[in-house]
Amino acid sequence: MQTKRKTLLEARNLTKTFTTPEGKPFTVLEDIHLELQEGEIVALLGRSGSGKSTLLRCLSGLLRPSAGEVRYRGQPVQGPMPGMAMVFQSFALFPWLTVQQNVELGLEAMGIPAPQRRQKALEAIDLVGLDGFEKAFPKELSGGMRQRVGFARALVTEPEVLFMDEPMSALDVLTAETLRLELLNLWQSGRLPLKGILLVTHNIEEAVLLADRILVLSSNPGRIRAEVAVTLGHPREREDPAFQELVEEIYCILTTRPAPERATLEPLTLGHRLPQAPVGALAGLLERVAEGPDYGKEDLPRLAEEMRLEVDDLFPLLDAAELLGLAVLQAGDIQLTAEGQRFVKAGLEGRKRIFAERLLQQVPLVGHIHRVLNTRPTGRAPEERFLRELEDYMSTEDAEKVLATAIGWGRYAELFEYDYNTGLLSRSEEVASPAAG
Amino acid sequence: MRRVFPSPEVLRPRAPFSRWDLVVIPGVLVLLLLLTLALRGATAPYGPNTPDLTVSLNPAHLPYYGLRTLLRMLAALLLSLAFTLVYATIAAKVPRTERVLIPILDFLQSLPILGFLTATTAIFLGLFRGNLFGLEAASIFAIFTSQVWNMTFSFYASLRTLPRELQEAAAMLRLSPWQRFWKLEVPFGLPNLVWNAMMSVSGGWFFVVASEVISVVGRDQDQYLPGVGAYIALAIQQADAQAMLWAGLTLFLLVLLYDQLLFRPVVAWAEKFKFEQSESSDTAQSWVLTLLQRARFSQRIARLPQPLWEWLWLKSARGHRPGVALEPPPKPRLRTRLADLGFNLLIALGSLALVGGLLGYLLGPGLGFGNGQMLRPNPNLNTQLSPEIAQRFAALGITPGADGSVWLSQLCAASRGGQALSSGLKALLETPGVWAPANLAAACQAPLAPAGKVAWPEVLEVFKLGFFTALRVTFFVLLVTLIWLPIGVYVGLRPRLTQWVQPLAQFGAAFPANLLFPLFVVTIAHFRLNPEIWVSPLMVLGGQWYILFNAIAGSAAIPNDLKEAARLYGLRGWNHWRRLILPAIFPAFVTGGITATGGSWNASIVAEVVQWGDTTLVATGLGAYIARWSTGEFNPHVGLGMLVMGLLVLAYNRLIWRRLYQLAEERYRLD
Known part of the structure; x- marks a missing residue:
């Protein structure tokens, strides 16, 4: 299969920036190049914050890239194209429609008349093994069955590209495994007009089980850091040493910081x-x-x-x-x-003390809050004060998350206290500051 | 590819009829017959030469009156629904319109509903010239305004909170806007819309009673549209207690019928649109819905228009065209900026023109000033707009206005500034129903506003009246809260009791409280109580039920584990209330309180002036002010009253309820 294959989907110099409510831009994806060839499954793997879901949405036409372009069969993608379909993490079924009506929805959009719609929908429902449930409502079904409806709804329009956004992550382990295998079977049986699959996942084994190629994304902003080809034949076994080697390799990639990020092991900035x-x-x-x-x-x-x-x-x-x-x-x-x-060896109090020491030494934000509270005569400061400072480095949403983390850590270490109602941070009263001791 | 066989269910022969059709078909036919009957009555000719409309107090007419009232309610509801779908969709979808449409809605919502009746009668009569439907439309419009705003807000809110995943799914499936609207947006908003419509209709019964008696310019008598509300109004005027009882019974049956035939089925049907991932245990049931769903032949008839729908459906489909991204395409910055600027300029100019026009209408061309002086109020002497008094003035050489108004300025002109009163005029000024200043000469000295216009001092006065009404509303909503909250909690904590009491409370909210007003009038008159205080409970008579059933719903929803934990830790008495009950029901209380105060403001127009036969009790307040000026044509005074009430309600909601609501959302949510 190493002959020159046709390109289904490609992204060139794709960059995606969002704007914070204050009007500050921040980059989620930067300069992404990627291609999906006919006949392959490509997995996008990355930590949270790597923008992998955003990338999938840009490729599928749900979102517009801020720069660069996406082409599907050589045509620029301005919106979801005919021939594309998506399976969602949360299934995204319409709860007020029956299984059959949900599946028919995509056909209705294509303008297919009722009798053919019905026929095709029943075929698709049969394909995913849900016959007998045509008239059921999604809420009557288990998670695995709901995702089967999701697959039926995607496949009934006979797409060439299937986008999957963490399709198994809301399912239990066994159901997810069954669905993965069935999907692979369908894909390999050639019964589908499907030409390529793009899969977003945060499950490394899932990526290795399914994909022909794995693209590993880095975080903040998301870039493609590495490409791992999976040449194992199907069926792939988790116990296979080659399989485990690949998993290990991806863990290595994910835990090794690229050169520019290495620098962060030096003292961090406030905006880390x-x-x-x-x-x-x-x-x-x-x-x-x-x-x-x-x-x-x-x-x-x-x-x-x-x-x-x-x-x-x-x-x-x-x-x-x-x-x-x-x-x-x-x-x-x-x-x-x-x-x-x-x-690990210390008791509860000891752990708190060690944690406090580490925080003050390694996390500038916690140190900063601690210092501010100690220099103020009242020993108090509103959280907004720190939020504003963080917003110089990141979006409001991220700033809130980072501050919440810092507050959680600082509270545990008894470095300071926080009052939810007033949003005030205050010096810890009972425990003497460990930094002084 | 596998051959797909039809499922066995499809192959089983099914009779086209089911026995349920035997009930449904005659039922539908009867409904259609009644509809034609009511429609024929509603579209009778009506013009300057037709006799005055009146109703008979004979209870035998009540079924027909009930039918007409029911039809009005139904028409108003359908109208509200259509308005909601269009207005909310435009506000949510057309960029920029939201910034205009939503504040307008917010303001319209705070305006007193009964003011609309006066404002629109002339318009509708002109629109349907020579037909009774003009008056019907005015009445329907008043009911419409009592229902539509919160329905529109609810649907708008639903459109803004569509789940992201469903939006993405709809976009990926390339649904056309038309398909998206009916498959995603309407179904998602439906449960809230139905709930709000039900609340609205509950309130609507109150206003249907008040909006079937309409005064028409050029007619001496008020026009009584055939309906239960008009029947009640006449019974009150004639102090006919027996007729009141009949009317009460009729309304009771009507509310019940409406609930059973319309809302129960719709609520039960709307269950399936709830956006939830698991089945909830207790779902609404309706025997009517079950009946309809099992009547096979009737369903077949109902599906006859389906091909047309399907044609429209496929016609709108995208086919093989690409779909649309969830983000708008980036536009050149300069162009967006310019468009924004132009739009804002347009809004500013529009608002300016609106305020200018309004001030001009209220105050006259001089905007309340003449010769560099602030003009004084120019009151109408014929306060009741009585035609007899108007005629007597005419006989003495003072020509009254079309609606019978006689202005102080006219009197001053006819009597040389109040110096030379003829004996006839003097006698007339002392007749009951005629208001005259104590010192006529002094009043005539002041520069008077043009006849019928508002003067600045009056604006201040009206704000003062508004303050009194606000005081009443606040005090009595607090009072009923103190009464009903403990009762509601007691009931809500006992599931079996809740099952019994909750429908009663909902029914109480729907049952128009104005029916009970005469009881109060008789009592207050009998014990010679001070109307300024004792009329006020009437304002919360209808609204109190919202407090009760929200208290019940709130306390019934307290999670069991919290209740058990409270028991385990021995929380008792005040501590139990302070730590568990009050925080847990706070959001429900806020919801109920908002509805109750809104209702009370609206009710003040009918509650601050109450009548039973010859007894009329008046309390000082904005409601009484609007009611007094609402006789006859829409005029600047009614306009001023409505405007001030709108502003006060808006301020009240912004300053009090919105804050409490935010507090409830942030701190006291139980999910």
């Missing part, structure tokens, strides 16, 4: 996007690594599998651990630092 990692989950992760067979070192794929964490959940925790100097990431492994070991 703190990963949204709850302290409880972070502590749990570190404990698990410490207790593991390798005593303080763990293989990431194994960790993810064991703790049932997908990329979106796992990487913020890893980032936070590394940011605070509690662990280091290397070649798809996580290893606790001396501080990390100390943290």
Whole structure:
């Protein structure tokens, strides 16, 4: 199959910027080049914030790129084109329509008369194994069956390109696996006019199971950082060493920072996007690594599998651990630092103290808040004050998230207190400042 | 490809009829017959030469009157629905229009509904010249204005909160705007729309009673449109208690009928449009809906227009054309800026012209000033616009206006500035129903505003009256809250009791409170109570039910685990209320409070002036002011009253309810 294939879909210099309510632009996707050839499945993989869903929406014509262009069969994409279909993470079924009516919807848009519509819809419902449920409403169905309706609705219009936005992430593990296999079977059977599939996922194994090529995106702004070709034949087995090697390789790519981001291991700036990692989950992760067979070192794929964490959940925790100097990431492994070991072994009070030290040393934002509160005679400051400062670096939405993370960490470490009603941050009264001690 | 066989259900032969058709078909035929009957009555000729419209107090006519009233309600509802779909869609979809349409809606919503009746009668009579339908339309329009605004707001809000995923799905499927509207936007907004329509109709019953008696310019008598409201008005005028009881019974049946035949089925049907992922346990049921769904032949008839719909449906389809992205294409910055600027300029000019026109209309060409002086009010001496008094003035050489108004300025001109009163005029000024200043000469010295126009001092006066009404509304809404909140909570915490009481409360809200006004009048007159205070409860008579049933709904929705936790920690008495009940029902209370105060403001026009036979009680307030000037033609005084009430309600909602609402949204939501 290595002959010259036709290009279905391509993006050139695609950049997407959004504008904050204050009118400041911020870039989500930068200079993306990508091609989808006939007969291949391409997976887009990245952490949260890498803009992979935005990229999918730009490619499908739902969103317009700010710069660059998208072409489908050589034609510029201005909106969703005939021949495109999408399967959504949340299924996006119309709850007031029956299964059959949902499936017929795409045909109605194509102007197909009722009798043919009915026939095609029934065929599609049969194809995804839902016959007997034509008259059911989506809310009567389980998640897996709903996503089958989603597939039927997408496939009934006989698309050439199928976009899938984390199609399995709302399903339980077993259902997701079944659906993946059925999808592969359909794809390989050649019963569909489908020519290419573009899949967004944050599940590394899913990408390796399904895709012929995996594009790994970096975050803030999203760029294509690496391309991994998957040449394994189907059916692919998770236990296959080659499979595991690929998974490992992708973990390595995701945990290795590209050169410009490396610099962030130097003292951070105030505007660093703190990963949204709850302290409880972070502590749990570190404990698990410490207790593991390798005593303080763990293989990431194994960790993810064991703790049932997908990329979106796992990487913020890893980032936070590394940011605070509690662990280091290397070649798809996580290893606790001396501080990390100390943290895990300490009791509740000890952990808080260590956490406070690490925060003040490593996270400028927390240090900044702490300093401001300590210099004010009242010991209080409104959260808006810090939000405004953060907005110099990022969008309002991101600023709120980052500040919420910083507040969560600072509260845990008993560095300061926060009153939800008034939005006031205040100096912690009971506990003496650990930085002073 | 696999051959698809038809499902066995399709193959099973089905009789075209089901036994349910035996009920449905005659039912529909009877309804059609009644409709024709009512329509024929509503489109009778009506002109200067036809006799005055009146009703008979004979209860045998009540079924027919009920039918006419019902038809008016239905017409107003359909009109509201059509208006809602168009107006809200334009506001939500056409860029920039939102900035104009929504404030307009907000303001119209705060205007007193009964003011519209006076404002529009002349327009509709002109529109349907020579036909009774002009008057009908005026009445329907008044009911329409009592229903439409919150329906429009609800649909607009739904359009703005369409789930992102469904928008994306619709765009990906390349639905045409027409298809998107009917498959996505309308269904999504439907449950809220139905709920709001039901609330609106509840309020509508109150206004249907008040809007069937219309005064028409050029006619000495008020016109009584055949209907239950007119029947009640006449019964009140003649102090006929028995007729009131009959009217009460009729209204009771009408509200029940409306609920069973129209709203229950629609609510039950709208269940399926709820945007939820799992089935809720208790769903609305309606025997009428079940009946309709099982009547096979009737359904077949109802599907006859389907091919036309289908044709329209496919005609609008995109076919093989590309769809439209969810974002508008980027436009050149300069062009957008210029368009924005032009649009804002247009709004500014429009508002300026509007304010100018309004001031000119209210104050006259001098805008309330003449010869560098502020003009004084020029009152109408014939306060009741009584035709007899107008004739007597005419006999003495003072020509009254078309509606019978006689202005102070006219009197002054006829009596040399009040210095030389003829004996006839002197006697006339002392007749009841004629108002004259204590010191006529002094009043004539002041520079008077043009006849019928408002003077600046009056504006101040009206704001003062508005303040009194605001005080009444606030105090009595608080009072009924204190009464009904504990009761509502008591009921709401007991599911079995809730099942019984909740429909009663909803029925109470729909049952027009004006029917009970005479009881108050008799009591107040009998005990010689101060009307300034004792008339006020009438304003909240209708609104109180919203507080009750929102309190019930709010406390019934308190999650069980919270209740159990409260019990476990031994929360009792005041602590139980402060920590659990009050925070938990706060959002529901705010919703009820908004509706109750809105209703009270509107009710003030009928509640501050109440009548039973010859007894009339008047309280000082904006409602009484509007009611007094609403006799006859729409005039600057009514306009001023409506304007001030609109502004006050707007301010009241902005300053009080909106803040409470935000607080409720942010802090006390239970999901």
